[in-house]
Amino acid sequence: MKQAGSILIVDDNPDILIAVQLLLKQHYQTVITTNNPFDIEQILNEQKIEVILLDMNFNHDAISGQEGFYWLKKILAQDPSIVVVLMTAYGDIQLAVDAIKAGAADFVAKPWKNEQLLASITAAFSHAKDKQQLGKLTRQTQGLNQALSGQKFEFLGKSSAMQRVFDTIEKAAKTDANILITGESGTGKELAAHAIHLASHRSDQAFISLDMGSVSQNLFESELFGHKKGAFTDAKNDRVGRFELANNGSIFLDELGNLPLKQQAALLAALQNRQVTPVGSSKAINVNIRIICATNENLAQAVQEGRFRQDLLYRINTVEIRLPPLRDRLDDIPLLAQYYLEHFSHKYKRVVSITPDDMKALCQYHWPGNVRELAHVIERAVILSDSDILDVCAVVGLDKVEFEGTNNALGGRLLTINEDDAVVNNSEVKNDDDFNLDRVEQRTVRAALKHHQGNVTKAAKALGLTRGAMYRRLEKYDL
Template sequence: MKLQRRGLVLDGSGVIFAELEALGLAGWAFQMVSTIDAALKALSRDPAIIGLVAFDSPHAWPAAELDQLLARPDVEWIALLEEGLLRGERLSPEVLRNFHDFHSLPLDRARLGCTLGHAHGKAALLRSEVGQCSDLGAYGMTGSSPKMRQLYRQIDKVITVDAPVLIGGESGSGKELVARAIHRYSARAHGPFIAMNCGAISPGLIHSELFGYERGAFTGASQRKVGNVEAASGGVLFLDEIGDLPLEMQASLLRALQDRTITRVGSTERLHVDVRVIAATHVDLARAVSDGRFREDLFYRLNVVRLKVPALRERVEDLPALAQQVFEECRGKGAQARGFSSAAMNAMMAHSWPGNVRELRNRVQHALVMSDNRLLTPADLGLVEVVGSVDSTLGERRTAVERELIEASLKKCRNNVSATARQLGVSRVTLYRMIDRLKIVL
């Protein structure tokens, strides 16, 4: 029996899907979803490599949400639309930019069959190029390395429970992406997702940001403000860099989590909240507890389920697919580049990525803006081209490239560590750690 090819159809009304089913295209099985959120969930559970989007008007789908769906590198998308919509000012550029092809209505069996076949063939070729037959990732994340597969298995379990989650991992590794995935695929998906960076708010404002305040509570409080805990009720509160939360605020947060109630500043009313807390940190909270910098009782309250996001250097086999995804997402209309040169890919594979995926995105975005080359080079990415003995190990090459890049950046910034860290896209603490490990003399 010939294996059926699968297609996902996004159709808000179901009318076009019914016409498609009536065609009875041999060798094809189609699944219909009516919302973009449902499409993302369907692709995460059982990825299809062909997607069809039905348009009954130029504004059929919210642009930002549609862009998120079309950004998936493992799916070839086809637009199904009335012929007149192609002449619209908004829809035409979108179709040309984001879709593999379009099919104007009414549906034609022969013409649509050719379009589907071509798209399926292209998608299969693209997947074979990155060494994956059917699985480039899950939960909106790219990567099929052993460590990423382990993370996906852990998320499979986490989304079925409503317990607090503590996510560890280096800066820029994608901790917020994991938190958003847990929210999107859990029972709280229809509730809000409120993110708060505990290290980016001054200590004097954190209490108000968390719990809110009443009008007149203090000078400048001209109207009531709903705090992040209250705003997240029914959904998820994501506390990034929880290790930077001041000790006095840790006690207040613990009390709110235990009692499931809060009190706004300037009020005596206790408000019930139903919120799932997902916290993230790049520091060792167990050591912070031992050092007296983090409350032990709050640590155990948050550390019910523990996830670890691997650093990019720990899953270097994911880099080709991840770099291509970032390239497609960041490429603007004026970009000259059409891909990466082999030298650029070798340089990326040899680099240790201290800034992880955030650094990768920054380097690719900068290169796309500044480069005039058809294929991006190591120089475009700010990386040193990998040269040397073929007998040297990958680890030795990475160390040599990393040392050369840091030394060159330090020289350019006149040994100003803060300026060098900004140029490299890493934190100052991370840069000091690398300087110490590589024994670089300042």
């Protein structure tokens, strides 16, 4: 049975063309011949060719092989997915080495043995298939990367705390050093990772991100390293892992502190060896990637408690970048609020603005959900506002708000937070001088749960937290 595939044979000797054609047409569906290399460009424009068997000498008495190298370069420039096998009657080792270096897949010396020629052509078709799949994968990855990049928010800040972050990013991004980004949930760790990638020499390659907290333990190696068809029950097709997708680019592993010890060992081996082996395969794949990790956990403490491998921590934090919480960069709130206002106004086709008093209120709020919470509040305000002036306090669930003892933030009825409700009349205030962050966060989480009648997903969204981060707080505060 003939195999699917198209091959072009280029040789100035008609006897060679006939002999090769008679041999190959028994095995392949499409075999085309020409004795003139100047026909190659037209043939490639008219139909899809996967493999070319190309003579290296076309002029009489020519033995240098330079014509073959010339046409090889022209072919690969026109279509890099084509696999070229060179042949000549004057075979020598150096010429073969030069041919491979120039981009040829193989080298055949005349006269050939049919078995050897068929083996070379079979390997060439296999190589062509791999190149086509890789080209398709590269295009898909680049398209996905561009789409995701287009949806990214900007990584903004003008405060001194953020300027220190930007300075560190500028220095670290120019290297291939592994980077660990730490900070509370919602501080913009993925935006920082993307900024690092864009400032690096890998910026034109893929940026692949993965939330480690969302990966099932059973599918961890498949997700990161890929799998072969039939490797396990649901492996109906080959799958390329995230590490291979990120080859020559950057991979961002978020919520790394959630990774169980067994998976930490597998990740460490991949980082050390710069190799991955798909599940169900015995062949390792080399990967050249920039590793950027992030966590809101204290990994040093996790190491002491035996929950995180110390050798993995050493491997991932050549450079550590800590993102400040929003309450420590209050100078950035007007900049961020205006940015999100413009973004969501455009998205929802609204023309809205924030009053100076509301902006002052935003700057005095403690923002337990950090920048993510701020963005969420602005988006909700843009959607729900009935006028062209945002009512921020209504959006966050307050009629009017008093911050840090002032009563002129919004000039109205004063409300604050207690342990039972997100908002109560200030005549019912308890511990209004308690600024302990854990207790403030606990009250806020409890209030969000009560407001959403125990719905964890809605409460997490309202707080600007991921479900994983929300569950950790529920466990932390025994809620």
